Amino acid sequence: MSAGILDGLRVTEVSAFIAAPMGGMTLAQLGAEVIRIDPIGGNIDYRRWPLAPSGSSIYWASLNRGKRSVALALNTPEGQELARALIARPDAPGETGGILLTNLPTAGWMSHEALSRHRADLIMLRLTGNHDGSGAVDYTVNCASGFPIATGRDAAPVNHVLPAWDIAAGLYLSTGLLAAERARRKDGQGREVTLALSDVMLASVGNLGYLADVQVNGTVRPPMGNDLYGALGRDFTTRDGRSVMIVAISNRQWRAIGKATGLTEKFAMIGPMMEVDLDTEGGRFQARGAIFALLEAWCAARSLAEIGAAFGGSGVLWGPYQDFGQLLAEDPRCSEANPMFGRIDQPGLGTILAPAGPLGFSNPEGLGQDRLPPRPAPSLGQDTDQVLAEVLGLSGAAIGKLHDAGTVAGPVSFDTPLPR
Amino acid sequence: MSAGILDGLRVTEVSAFIAAPMGGMTLAQLGAEVIRIDPIGGNIDYRRWPLAPSGSSIYWASLNRGKRSVALALNTPEGQELARALIARPDAPGETGGILLTNLPTAGWMSHEALSRHRADLIMLRLTGNHDGSGAVDYTVNCASGFPIATGRDAAPVNHVLPAWDIAAGLYLSTGLLAAERARRKDGQGREVTLALSDVMLASVGNLGYLADVQVNGTVRPPMGNDLYGALGRDFTTRDGRSVMIVAISNRQWRAIGKATGLTEKFAMIGPMMEVDLDTEGGRFQARGAIFALLEAWCAARSLAEIGAAFGGSGVLWGPYQDFGQLLAEDPRCSEANPMFGRIDQPGLGTILAPAGPLGFSNPEGLGQDRLPPRPAPSLGQDTDQVLAEVLGLSGAAIGKLHDAGTVAGPVSFDTPLPR
Numbered sequence: 085m086s087a088g089i090l091d092g093l094r095v096t097e098v099s100a101f102i103a104a105p106m107g108g109m110t111l112a113q114l115g116a117e118v119i120r121i122d123p124i125g126g127n128i129d130y131r132r133w134p135l136a137p138s139g140s141s142i143y144w145a146s147l148n149r150g151k152r153s154v155a156l157a158l159n160t161p162e163g164q165e166l167a168r169a170l171i172a173r174p175d176a177p178g179e180t181g182g183i184l185l186t187n188l189p190t191a192g193w194m195s196h197e198a199l200s201r202h203r204a205d206l207i208m209l210r211l212t213g214n215h216d217g218s219g220a221v222d223y224t225v226n227c228a229s230g231f232p233i234a235t236g237r238d239a240a241p242v243n244h245v246l247p248a249w250d251i252a253a254g255l256y257l258s259t260g261l262l263a264a265e266r267a268r269r270k271d272g273q274g275r276e277v278t279l280a281l282s283d284v285m286l287a288s289v290g291n292l293g294y295l296a297d298v299q300v301n302g303t304v305r306p307p308m309g310n311d312l313y314g315a316l317g318r319d320f321t322t323r324d325g326r327s328v329m330i331v332a333i334s335n336r337q338w339r340a341i342g343k344a345t346g347l348t349e350k351f352a353m354i355g356p357m358m359e360v361d362l363d364t365e366g367g368r369f370q371a372r373g374a375i376f377a378l379l380e381a382w383c384a385a386r387s388l389a390e391i392g393a394a395f396g397g398s399g400v401l402w403g404p405y406q407d408f409g410q411l412l413a414e415d416p417r418c419s420e421a422n423p424m425f426g427r428i429d430q431p432g433l434g435t436i437l438a439p440a441g442p443l444g445f446s447n448p449e450g451l452g453q454d455r456l457p458p459r460p461a462p463s464l465g466q467d468t469d470q471v472l473a474e475v476l477g478l479s480g481a482a483i484g485k486l487h488d489a490g491t492v493a494g495p496v497s498f499d500t501p502l503p504r
Numbered sequence: 505m506s507a508g509i510l511d512g513l514r515v516t517e518v519s520a521f522i523a524a525p526m527g528g529m530t531l532a533q534l535g536a537e538v539i540r541i542d543p544i545g546g547n548i549d550y551r552r553w554p555l556a557p558s559g560s561s562i563y564w565a566s567l568n569r570g571k572r573s574v575a576l577a578l579n580t581p582e583g584q585e586l587a588r589a590l591i592a593r594p595d596a597p598g599e600t601g602g603i604l605l606t607n608l609p610t611a612g613w614m615s616h617e618a619l620s621r622h623r624a625d626l627i628m629l630r631l632t633g634n635h636d637g638s639g640a641v642d643y644t645v646n647c648a649s650g651f652p653i654a655t656g657r658d659a660a661p662v663n664h665v666l667p668a669w670d671i672a673a674g675l676y677l678s679t680g681l682l683a684a685e686r687a688r689r690k691d692g693q694g695r696e697v698t699l700a701l702s703d704v705m706l707a708s709v710g711n712l713g714y715l716a717d718v719q720v721n722g723t724v725r726p727p728m729g730n731d732l733y734g735a736l737g738r739d740f741t742t743r744d745g746r747s748v749m750i751v752a753i754s755n756r757q758w759r760a761i762g763k764a765t766g767l768t769e770k771f772a773m774i775g776p777m778m779e780v781d782l783d784t785e786g787g788r789f790q791a792r793g794a795i796f797a798l799l800e801a802w803c804a805a806r807s808l809a810e811i812g813a814a815f816g817g818s819g820v821l822w823g824p825y826q827d828f829g830q831l832l833a834e835d836p837r838c839s840e841a842n843p844m845f846g847r848i849d850q851p852g853l854g855t856i857l858a859p860a861g862p863l864g865f866s867n868p869e870g871l872g873q874d875r876l877p878p879r880p881a882p883s884l885g886q887d888t889d890q891v892l893a894e895v896l897g898l899s900g901a902a903i904g905k906l907h908d909a910g911t912v913a914g915p916v917s918f919d920t921p922l923p924r
Binding site for chain 1: 509510512513522526529530534548551552553554556557562563565566567569616634635639640641643644645646647648649650651652653654655656661662663664665666667668671672675676678679680682683684685686687689690691693694695696697698699700702703704706707708709710711712713714715716717718719720721723724725727730732733734735737739747748749751753754785786789821822823824825826827828829830831832835837838842843844845850853854856857858859860861862863864865866874
């Protein structure tokens with residue numbers, strides 16, 4: 085197993101919540117050394133729910149796996165000086181640093197301008213709420229996106245539970261960081277890379293055609309429950325009270341449904357009845373009411389297991405609905421049978437199944453797939469002393485003085501009361 | 505305006521639908537030359553709904569902006585030979601190619617092994633449905649994720665309308681591509697990079713802590729409507745029948761709500777009444793019913809405009825719900841007032857407002873922000889002749905012969921009937 089495809093890349097992260105931590109974790113999963121700097125006692129996300137019985141935040145531990153943790157008194161000039169030294173240190177041979185990833189306010193010592201005085205080729209990625217720097221979070225971006233109004237069966241807004249904009253923003257950050265680092269290797273120049281969470285939403289709404297549909301056709305996509313738009317698909321209830329999603333996009337998938345259910349001949353009656361061509365996506369969408377009626381009855385007469393047996397190997401595009409517990413208990417993709425998963429010993433949580441990064445890389449030496457196994461998140465400040473020694477070359481005595489002065493902190497137990 | 509931060513990078517894309525085209529478009533928006541190769545007549549996504557009155561697919565035109573389009577008879581050895589030449593051509597000075605991005609089946613000529621015989625350092629990104637190579641799409645991945653069961657007010661599954669897994673997969677592809685290209689510049693080695701759409705889902709469910717919550721606490725997150733989990737937030741209806749999302753994550757945001765609504769004193773009664781500490785996220789979450797009751801009444805007595813006036817500049821984290829039409833009509837972030845947006849002349853759609861990529865890069869020469877403006881999608885085969893001449897050095901006569909033999913095609917009008 086190699087060190088990961090981004091071995092030698094060093095990223096400093098000053099962050100909270102989902103998007104920036106996800107961006108940093110994505111790079112750590114590819115082998116970058118990601119040092120998350122937090123204030124002593126933790127940042128605002130350090131006790132975010134859900135919590136384990138130990139008091140550890142499951143949320144924090146899940147979004148910061150594979151990173152190193154350094155705790156500094158960021159509200160003091162001395163703490164800021166250490167953070168700046170970590171961020172802007174010149175590269176040692178074989179390593180590439182000078183990269184800061186943040187979604188926190190960057191006025192003062194943490195501005196690109198201030199940090200660039202210490203390292204001219206600094207790359208800084210800065211996530212804001214809106215493009216003008218004003219605040220927004222996934223929830224307040226999502227409500228504006230149009231999707232909650234288009235979700236569900238009526239005009240009442242239905243929020244997604246998945247923080248999709250945060251996830252996309254995190255992955256735009258990892259893409260933008262690697263793009264800026266590539267450019268720096270060619271021209272030697274540092275850059276400030278900016279990304280607004282609401283721009284991620286707006287770009288996505290545009291990329292998916294919703295803005296053009298309004299402009300060109302005057303069409304505002306209405307809520308359609310779980311029906312696909314422009315193709316065939318919906319959820320169906322099984323005899324044993326489970327649900328399945330059945331989809332046909334290609335003609336081959338459509339024919340597979342007829343064959344696997346034995347409904348081919350009945351489906352053939354629908355085309356003339358509804359006056360559409362069922363060998364087109366649009367035709368099937370227009371006739372979906374009649375097609376769904378047949379599939380509803382077929383699913384209602386069968387258990388999930390029977391449907392799985394009928395569809396297995398048939399070419400039907402389908403899947404069972406699962407809650408988070410069923411996903412873990414019933415889906416073999418969510419187990420060590422999937423090479424993405426492994427077991428980690430997570431401080432505060434115990435030994436748990438956890439995913440590595442989803443990207444796999446063929447190993448040029450033919451030694452199997454080049455993917456780092458999942459690693460636990462650090463406890464807060466776990467790596468403070470080691471990073472100060474390794475990266476800044478501080479002596480044990482110097483580090484001891486920093487502890488005595490309250491400028492740095494070692495591992496913080498979850499039993500320590502939070503400062504208010 | 506520079507050529508974009510990825511200037512000189514060439515990516516060939518053989519793709520359909522959302523994820524891989526989004527990955528390629530993201531790179532094109534950063535200045536990479538992205539050549540999308542399609543079969544003559546278009547791939548399976550070429551007529552995907554919604555359509556413009558011209559017959560153009562708004563979907564296709566929105567997901568392929570800024571690319572070049574080449575149409576080849578991919579079902580013939582001659583067409584495959586041209587595609588292979590475009591993918592595996594040695595680099596000219598100042599350019600970096602030898603990169604293929606695909607979400608289509610890659611057996612035969614398009615396998616990494618076959619293509620690597622023509623260019624040993626080939627990087628190939630391959631998106632599959634599941635990690636074992638079996639098929640899955642956003643809809644059938646999403647149903648398994650747990651989120652539809654946790655969405656809405658009861659156990660009935662509610663699908664998201666946003667193809668969130670496709671978007672995340674596209675951005676993992678752009679991240680993975682840049683990571684593999686970075687490694688190649690260090691070690692000269694090509695790689696096959698694999699990504700499964702269901703692994704993107706599974707990794708995200710794990711990254712957000714849902715899998716650990718089941719394992720550590722035995723907790724399966726239930727549907728809670730539009731309530732935030734573990735913090736304060738929900739949708740509220742205004743006097744004029746609109747909806748707003750109001751959120752407080754930090755204590756500062758919580759106090760801002762009290763101040764802007766004048767409800768501070770009433771909020772103060774809730775802490776003792778519910779026996780929680782309202783200066784904690786968890787306390788506010790536990791007492792949310794009482795807090796929501798006050799906010800419901802406050803919002804119901806005010807119009808959206810009045811609420812906007814009360815919250816403007818107050819530090820309250822909030823936003824209006826908007827459908828796709830209101831987003832375009834009412835939200836200044838979705839207009840040319842936002843530097844991400846511009847107008848493009850899109851063949852088949854007319855002149856429309858469209859987003860550029862959301863990442864902005866400071867220009868090292870101080871010439872403003874280094875972001876390419878939005879560019880239209882090509883018409884199918886628009887660049888066939890030019891790419892064959894430029895990239896493969898073919899003469900006009902040779903290209904003419906390829907047209908005569910039906911091996912390549914120029915621009916395809918949307919009036920041309922699709923081959924079945």
